[in-house]
Each structure stands twice: as structure tokens, then as C-alpha cells.
Amino acid sequence: MDFDGAVLAHRNWKMKLKSYLSKPDHSLDASVVAADNRCELGQWLHGEGWQYSNLPEYPKLVSDHARFHKAAGAIVEKANHGQSVVEETVLGANTEFTNASTDVVLSLMAMKKKCDLRIVGVRSPVHSQPGQ
């Protein structure tokens, strides 16, 4: 799975969660949702994606992903208790769930950009010297 696939996996997981939240039937356990190493992205992060763990963005991605799942678990907990969670998950809402999700995608895109630049051999402006 590449970075685009990782973003897609995250979006698909979120879509499934939103589908569940539209009609919570208690089939999802909040503690399972809160676990950040069970979803496809979580498996990738600590499996195939570990090859990128030396990038400075990696720990931020791990942290953002943990925040996202913690928020998702709290939302499922509320939904399973019959409380409304629409305001927390709606597109554009300024909540921990939506912010952490955005941060996950931004971190993945930043890592993709850095890896793409490495592949084509573009030097970072920070390390470029005049006349080189």
C-alpha cells in the first residue's frame, strides 16, 4: 500500500464509521474502535509503513492517528448510549474527531511529498548551496 492507498484506507474506515453512526446497532465496541493498531492504516503504519519511520512526520502521524481513534471511540461510546453525535462528525466541524482525521491525511500527504522529492532527486532548499 502506498501513501495514496493509506489515505484511502483512512477515508474508507471513516466512511464505515459514519455509516454505523447513522444507525448504531451496538455491533461496534467503542474500545475496539479506539484501538489505533487494528484498522488497515494502523496495520500499515506498523508494518509496511515502518520503512518511513525515520521521517520526522512519522511520529506526528502515529500521534494524530492515535488521537483520531481515541476520538472515534468516544463518539461510538456516545452513539451506543443513544446520544446524538452528528455535530461531532459532520464535515467541517471543528472537533477533535474531524481535526485529528485531517491531521492524519495531512501527515500522510507530507510524507508522500517528501518521498516523491527523494525519488526524483530534488534537493531540499535548506540544503542547497548557491552555485550548485
Place this chain on the structure above:
Amino acid sequence: MSLSEDVRLLLAARAPTDPNAARLLEMFTKADEI
């Protein structure tokens, strides 16, 4: 910086043989202390 207990255990298990896991674990531990 957030680190789940599951991932902390995973990093701790890797740390003895993987310097990068050890580095990340130390980074998250320090972040927790701040």
C-alpha cells in the same frame, strides 16, 4: 504527542533490536513528561 498503549508496547518490543523504535519510544516518553 499521543501514543496508545498498544503502540507503546509494540515500540517497546521492537526497541531492543530496532534503534528507530527505541528513538521513537524515547521521543514519545519525553513528550509525555513535558
